[in-house]
Amino acid sequence: MAVQVSASNGTSLHSHTAAQIVLPLSGKLRVRVSSKAPFFTCDAVMIPPNVNHQILGSGSLEIMIWFDPASLESRAIRLRLSLIHI
Numbered sequence: 001m002a003v004q005v006s007a008s009n010g011t012s013l014h015s016h017t018a019a020q021i022v023l024p025l026s027g028k029l030r031v032r033v034s035s036k037a038p039f040f041t042c043d044a045v046m047i048p049p050n051v052n053h054q055i056l057g058s059g060s061l062e063i064m065i066w067f068d069p070a071s072l073e074s075r076a077i078r079l080r081l082s083l084i085h086i
Contacts, residue, residue, distance in 0.1 A: 001071065004064045010056035018066035019074035020047045027058025048078045 002018075013035055022029060023044040030039040032054050039056065047053050049069040067074040 001068065001073070002066045005061055006064075007059060008055075008057040008062050008064075009059050011054055013052055013054040015050055015052045016066075017049050017069050019049050019069065019071075019077040020067070021045070021063075021065045021077070022047075022055055022057075023063045024058055024060050025062065026060040029058070029062075030056040046077050046081060048081050049074060 010030075013032075021044065028041050028043060029045055030041055031045050032039045033052050035054075039054075045053075045055065067077070
């Protein structure tokens with residue numbers, strides 16, 4: 001597990017093996033899962049492992065937490081998101 005708190009304006013489209021939670025301390029996030037998908041706005045986002053994503057922040061401080069893909073937390077994120085159809 002890794003935790004980072006920093007100001008962020010965003011990332012390019014990418015994926016990684018870690019599950020991730022991103023929570024801005026103020027403002028909203030804009031997130032998309034492919035270069036052809038529209039951005040959606042949210043207060044926070046949970047991203048399962050190996051899922052393409054691009055996050056545009058508000059420039060405020062964000063808490064980013066990454067979980068090892070074999071961890072209980074990562075499995076819980078995958079399970080939770082498998083129940084949601086976006």
